[in-house]
Amino acid sequence: MSTFEANFDGLVGPTHNYGGLSRGNVASLAHDGAASNPKQAALQGLAKMKALAERGFRQGVLPPQERPDIAALRRLGFSGADSDVLRAAARSTPQLLPQVGSASCMWAANAATVSPSADTRDGRVHFTPANLNSKFHRSIEHPTTARILQAIFPAGRHFAHHTALPDCALFGDEGGANHTRLCAEYDAAGVELFVYGRAMSGNGPAPHRFPARQTREASEAVARLHGLASGRTVFALQNPTAIDAGVFHNDVIAVGNRNVLFFHAQAFHDKADVLAACARALCDTPLVAIEVPEATLSLQDAVASYLFNSQLLSRADGKMLLVVPEECRRNAKVASYLDGLLLSGGPIAEVLAFDLKQSMQNGGGPACLRLRVVLNDLEAAAVTPGVWLSETLYPRLTAWVERHYRDRLTEADLADPQLLLESRTALDELTRILGVGAVYPFQLA
Numbered sequence: 504m505s506t507f508e509a510n511f512d513g514l515v516g517p518t519h520n521y522g523g524l525s526r527g528n529v530a531s532l533a534h535d536g537a538a539s540n541p542k543q544a545a546l547q548g549l550a551k552m553k554a555l556a557e558r559g560f561r562q563g564v565l566p567p568q569e570r571p572d573i574a575a576l577r578r579l580g581f582s583g584a585d586s587d588v589l590r591a592a593a594r595s596t597p598q599l600l601p602q603v604g605s606a607s608c609m610w611a612a613n614a615a616t617v618s619p620s621a622d623t624r625d626g627r628v629h630f631t632p633a634n635l636n637s638k639f640h641r642s643i644e645h646p647t648t649a650r651i652l653q654a655i656f657p658a659g660r661h662f663a664h665h666t667a668l669p670d671c672a673l674f675g676d677e678g679g680a681n682h683t684r685l686c687a688e689y690d691a692a693g694v695e696l697f698v699y700g701r702a703m704s705g706n707g708p709a710p711h712r713f714p715a716r717q718t719r720e721a722s723e724a725v726a727r728l729h730g731l732a733s734g735r736t737v738f739a740l741q742n743p744t745a746i747d748a749g750v751f752h753n754d755v756i757a758v759g760n761r762n763v764l765f766f767h768a769q770a771f772h773d774k775a776d777v778l779a780a781c782a783r784a785l786c787d788t789p790l791v792a793i794e795v796p797e798a799t800l801s802l803q804d805a806v807a808s809y810l811f812n813s814q815l816l817s818r819a820d821g822k823m824l825l826v827v828p829e830e831c832r833r834n835a836k837v838a839s840y841l842d843g844l845l846l847s848g849g850p851i852a853e854v855l856a857f858d859l860k861q862s863m864q865n866g867g868g869p870a871c872l873r874l875r876v877v878l879n880d881l882e883a884a885a886v887t888p889g890v891w892l893s894e895t896l897y898p899r900l901t902a903w904v905e906r907h908y909r910d911r912l913t914e915a916d917l918a919d920p921q922l923l924l925e926s927r928t929a930l931d932e933l934t935r936i937l938g939v940g941a942v943y944p945f946q947l948a
């Protein structure tokens with residue numbers, strides 16, 4: 504039986520827009536109010552999925568959510584028919600529209616924390632949807648995320664689903680973006696590294712400028728829920744300086760795969776401690792730490808290029824492929840670092856760059872767009888089959904995007920009831936393409 508990492512990418516939704524919603528995320532604020540191109544965004548994401556699937560990596564698709572989120576507006580006191588709800592919100596509180604219209608569930612790394620069956624007490628794959636409660640526009644994702652994950656990974660023999668952690672600052676949880684699994688082989692018990700931005704109990708270090716989204720308390724709760732062994736779980740504090748420089752998730756500054764951890768020198772508060780704890784927990788498997796010093800690449804260059812928001816994937820020959828955003832090729836320092844990395848004879852043998860500009864302008868690179876799920880053959884066979892990207896699914900999805908998506912969207916468009924209808928019509932059709940059943944709260948008239 505084989506065990507592998509599958510990547511489930513969030514399909515970009517029809518309302519992808521630039522709302523400037525994420526304080527602490529430099530790209531999101533820089534593009535506030537710019538016109539977006541949802542069609543191009545979805546096609547860019549699909550092109551990455553297709554290229555990786557063609558190279559033999561297991562690739563799945565997570566459907567987007569209903570936006571604008573009418574149920575969220577109703578919870579805030581708007582009433583009447585759906586189009587009235589939208590119009591009333593646009594009239595009285597227009598700043599809500601980008602929030603409830605954000606296609607942010609595309610960043611599937613934040614959908615949930617996933618622990619593979621080799622790591623959990625009951626031998627099942629565990630999922631905890633992230634409450635994402637640090638930002639309103641993301642806090643409304645988890646109920647539908649939970650339904651989608653349960654539709655794709657049916658609860659029972661192979662998969663266990665938890666509800667999101669309590670929606671309060673103490674348990675701020677951003678899912679897989681702050682979670683890295685290290686292991687010898689995918690089927691062996693691994694080390695789960697949880698990186699948090701601050702511990703709410705006590706007076707430990709915390710950023711000054713930007714919020715720390717993930718708390719230690721949340722990470723510990725997820726580890727408990729998943730039944731992880733304490734000797735193979737590491738909790739590490741993010742460097743507050745990095746958060747203040749725009750590292751709002753740890754996956755903006757570090758990525759791991761198997762026994763390799765690729766990271767910037769400023770990623771962790773106490774780097775030596777974190778590396779020692781990971782090495783100890785890996786026991787006989789040596790930790791290969793690839794550290795990029797500040798002198799080689801500044802924190803600012805790391806954030807601007809998103810070098811570490813890369814996917815580190817194991818090829819069939821055992822060597823690793825680093826999937827980076829195109830911005831890395833355009834940054835001379837990063838490009839020259841990568842050339843040197845390939846010549847170094849280390850585990851990373853190949854770099855592949857993708858144009859993900861539409862997502863990048865909101866702070867979402869290759870790693871943000873995907874949820875990592877380690878599966879063995881039996882577990883993979885239990886996954887709802889329609890979500891695997893294949894030679895037939897890819898052209899169906901691109902045709903679906905071409906049919907339903909606009910190629911230009913501004914903030915004013917989000918108040919248009921026609922956009923809501925277009926979006927619902929598209930999603931309704933998508934559930935049939937992917938075979939995921941009724942995951943959305945709306946009903947088409």
Ligand code: SUG
Nearest residue numbers: 521522523524525531612680752871
């Ligand atoms: O949560 N951007 C997302 C980007 C998430 C990236 N994910 C990972 N690093 N794993 C966020 O900040 C911007 C939306 C806007 O401004 O319109 C946004 O939500």
